Amino acid sequence: MAAILEIRDLRKVYDGxxxxxxxxxxxxxxxxxxxxLGPNGAGKTTLxxxxxxxxxxxxxxxxxxGYDIKTQYREARKLIGLVPQEINLEPFSYVETNLHxxxxxxxxPRDNAKVEDVLRKLALWEKRANRVRELxxxxxxxxxxxxxxxxxxxxxFLDEPTAGVDVGLRKxxxxxxxxxxxxxxxxxxxxxxxxxxxxxxxxxxxIRGGEILMVEKTADLMRRLGxxxxxxxxxxxxxxxPAPLSDYDLELAADGLSLTYRYDTQADRTGIAGLMxxxxxxxxxxxxxxxxxxxLEEIFVGLVEGEGEAQ
Amino acid sequence: xxxxxxxxxxxxxxxRFFRTxxxxxxxxxxSTSLYFVVFGAAIGSRIETVEGVSYGAFIVxxxxxxxVIMQSISNASFGxxxxxxxxxxxxxxxxxxxxxxxxIGFVGAAATKALFIGMVILGTASVFIDLTILHPVAMVLFLxxxxxxxxxxxxxxxxxxxxxxxxxxxxxxxxxxxVFLGGSFYSxxxxxxxxxxxxxxxxxxxxISGFRWAFxxxxxxxxGWSLLAVAVFFTICLGLVARIFQTGWRIRD
Ligand SMILES: Nc1ncnc2c1ncn2[C@@H]1O[C@H](COP(=O)(O)OP(=O)(O)O)[C@@H](O)[C@H]1O
Ligand SMILES: [Mg+2]
Numbered sequence: 337m338a339a340i341l342e343i344r345d346l347r348k349v350y351d352g353x354x355x356x357x358x359x360x361x362x363x364x365x366x367x368x369x370x371x372x373l374g375p376n377g378a379g380k381t382t383l384x385x386x387x388x389x390x391x392x393x394x395x396x397x398x399x400x401x402g403y404d405i406k407t408q409y410r411e412a413r414k415l416i417g418l419v420p421q422e423i424n425l426e427p428f429s430y431v432e433t434n435l436h437x438x439x440x441x442x443x444x445p446r447d448n449a450k451v452e453d454v455l456r457k458l459a460l461w462e463k464r465a466n467r468v469r470e471l472x473x474x475x476x477x478x479x480x481x482x483x484x485x486x487x488x489x490x491x492x493f494l495d496e497p498t499a500g501v502d503v504g505l506r507k508x509x510x511x512x513x514x515x516x517x518x519x520x521x522x523x524x525x526x527x528x529x530x531x532x533x534x535x536x537x538x539x540x541x542x543i544r545g546g547e548i549l550m551v552e553k554t555a556d557l558m559r560r561l562g563x564x565x566x567x568x569x570x571x572x573x574x575x576x577x578p579a580p581l582s583d584y585d586l587e588l589a590a591d592g593l594s595l596t597y598r599y600d601t602q603a604d605r606t607g608i609a610g611l612m613x614x615x616x617x618x619x620x621x622x623x624x625x626x627x628x629x630x631x632l633e634e635i636f637v638g639l640v641e642g643e644g645e646a647q
Numbered sequence: 648x649x650x651x652x653x654x655x656x657x658x659x660x661x662x663r664f665f666r667t668x669x670x671x672x673x674x675x676x677x678s679t680s681l682y683f684v685v686f687g688a689a690i691g692s693r694i695e696t697v698e699g700v701s702y703g704a705f706i707v708x709x710x711x712x713x714x715v716i717m718q719s720i721s722n723a724s725f726g727x728x729x730x731x732x733x734x735x736x737x738x739x740x741x742x743x744x745x746x747x748x749x750x751i752g753f754v755g756a757a758a759t760k761a762l763f764i765g766m767v768i769l770g771t772a773s774v775f776i777d778l779t780i781l782h783p784v785a786m787v788l789f790l791x792x793x794x795x796x797x798x799x800x801x802x803x804x805x806x807x808x809x810x811x812x813x814x815x816x817x818x819x820x821x822x823x824x825x826v827f828l829g830g831s832f833y834s835x836x837x838x839x840x841x842x843x844x845x846x847x848x849x850x851x852x853x854x855i856s857g858f859r860w861a862f863x864x865x866x867x868x869x870x871g872w873s874l875l876a877v878a879v880f881f882t883i884c885l886g887l888v889a890r891i892f893q894t895g896w897r898i899r900d
Binding site: 351388392411418425437483 | 651655656662729735738739741742743744895900
C-alpha cells in the first residue's frame with residue numbers, strides 16, 4: 337500500500353527553547369489505523385498539531401497524498417480532519433450548525449444530506465438541534481469527530497480519543513473508529529494505553545521524548561511484548577549449541593559461556609522445565625541463571641511510569 | 648480564495664447577531680433617545696446653534712461615530728477572542744484558509760453589525776430632528792471606512808488580549824477618551840487654543856470632522872485631511888494584522 341502521509345525529519349523547538357520533536361520520520365499507509373503510543377509529554381499532540389497546521393514546524397517536511405503541508409497547505413489540509421485532545425467547542429453553538437460551519441471553512445459546499453449522514457453515524461442526529469453545552473462529555477467528543485468528518489477527509493487525527501472517557505464510551509469510540517476504517521479513512525490516533533493501541537491499531541509507533549522509538553505491526557509488537565529472556569551461565573564454554581538443545585530457541589554468547597532463551601510469559605508452557613531436563617541430558621553444568629524482560633518491556637514499564645507526569 | 652470559508656465565518660459571526668437582533672436594535676434606539684433628551688434638549692436649549700447648525704443636529708454625526716467605533720471594536724475583538732478562549736480557534740488554524748480570509752470574515756461581520764447600528768441611530772435621530780444630509784455618498788463612505796478600520800483595530804486587540812480584562816482595556820482607556828475628545832459633541836472652535844492643537848493629534852477628530860462635513864458641509868478641517876486620516880489609519884491596522892499573521896503572534900506556537 338502507498339503512504340498517504342510522509343513525515344521527514346520533523347523537528348519542533350518551542351519558543352522557550354524546548355525541543356518537543358527531535359526529528360520524526362514516519363510513513364503512514366492509506367487505509368490503516370496507526371496508534372501513536374507514548375506517555376504524557378512525549379510529543380504526540382505536538383506532532384499532530386504540526387501536521388495539521390496549528391503549530392509551525394522548526395524544520396523538516398511532511399506531505400499528505402503528495403501535498404506539502406506548508407507550501408501546498410490548502411490541498412493538504414482539505415484531506416485532513418482533526419479531533420483535538422481537549423473538548424474545544426463553543427458551548428452555546430448548535431450541534432448541526434457546528435458541522436455546517438466546519439464543512440464551510442474547509443471549502444465544501446453546504447450539503448444537508450452529508451451532514452445528516454455524519455450525525456446519524458455518530459448517533460447525534462437526535463441531538464442536532466441541541467446546544468453543545470447540553471450534551472454529555474461523550475457526545476461532545478462525538479461532535480468534535482463529526483466536525484472533523486464533515487468535510488470528508490481522507491486522513492483523520494484523533495488525539496487521545498478516549499482520555500477521560502468511561503469504559504462504556506471507550507468501547508463505543510473503538511466501534512466508531514473501526515467503522516471509519518471500513519469506509520477507507522486513514523486514522524492516526526494517540527494514546528497512552530497499550531490496550532487501546534492493541535484493540536484498534538494496525539500498527540503502533542512508540543514515541544517518547546520527541547522521538548519515534550519503533551514502528552511495528554500491532555500483532556508483532558504484542559508478541560514481542562510478552563517475552564522474557566532467560567540467561568544461563570555455564571561452567572565450561574561451548575563451541576556450539578549441542579544437539580539435545582537444538583529444539584529450543586537459544587542464542588549462544590560469543591564467549592560460549594552463556595545461553596539466552598526467549599519465552600512467552602503468557603503461554604501455557606514456557607518450556608523452561610523441558611529446557612532444564614535437556615541441559616542435564618546434554619551433561620551441561622550450569623553456574624547461574626537469571627531472567628530479564630526484553631528491552632521492549634522496559635520501554636513499556638517506562639511508559640506506565642511516565643503516566644501522570646505533567647503534559 | 649476560499650470564498651466558502653469567508654462566507655462560513657461571516658455567517659457564523661452574523662448568526663450571533665441575528666439571535667439577539669432585538670437587543671441589537673433596541674439598545675441603540677434607547678441610548679440615542681437619551682442622548683437627545685440630555686444633550687439636545689437640556690444643553691441644546693442654551694447653545695442654540697454651532698457653526699450655523701442647530702445643536703441637536705450638530706451632535707448626530709458625533710453620536711453615530713461614537714457608537715459605530717465602539718461597536719466595531721467590541722464586535723471584532725470579541726469575535727476573534729472568543730474562539731481563542733473556547734479553544735475552537737484550532738479549527739481555523741487547521742482549515743485550508745489563509746489569514747486574509749479569516750480577517751475578511753471576522754472584520755466584515757463586525758463592520759456590518761456596526762454599520763447596522765449606525766443606521767439605527769441615524770434613523771432614531773431623524774425622528775427627533777430635521778436632518779438633511781448634504782453629501783450622502785461621502786457620508787456612507789466615511790461610515791463604512793470607519794467601521795472597517797476600527798473592526799480591524801478590534802481584531803488586533805482580540806488577538807493581543809490574553810483575558811477579558813485586556814479585551815476591555817484598550818477601548819476603555821484609549822478609544823473612549825479619543826472619541827469624546829475628538830469633538831463628538833462640540834466644535835473645536837469652542838476649545839482654548841492649547842486644546843485645539845492637542846486635538847489635531849487625535850485621529851478620531853479627523854473622522855468626526857469629515858463625517859460632519861458630509862452631513863452639513865461644515866468641518867473643523869478640510870475634508871481631504873479627514874479622508875487621508877481614515878485611509879492612513881486603515882492602512883496601519885491592515886499592516887499590523889498582516890504582520891500578526893506572518894509571525895503567528897499569539898495564535899500559532
Ligand atoms: N506551547 C508550548 N510551549 C512550550 N512547550 C510546550 C508547548 N506545548 C507542549 N510543550 C511541551 O512539549 C512536550 C510535548 O507535549 P505534547 O506534544 O503535548 O505531549 P503529549 O501530547 O504526548 O502529551 C511537553 O514537554 C510539553 O511540556
Ligand atoms: Mg497530548
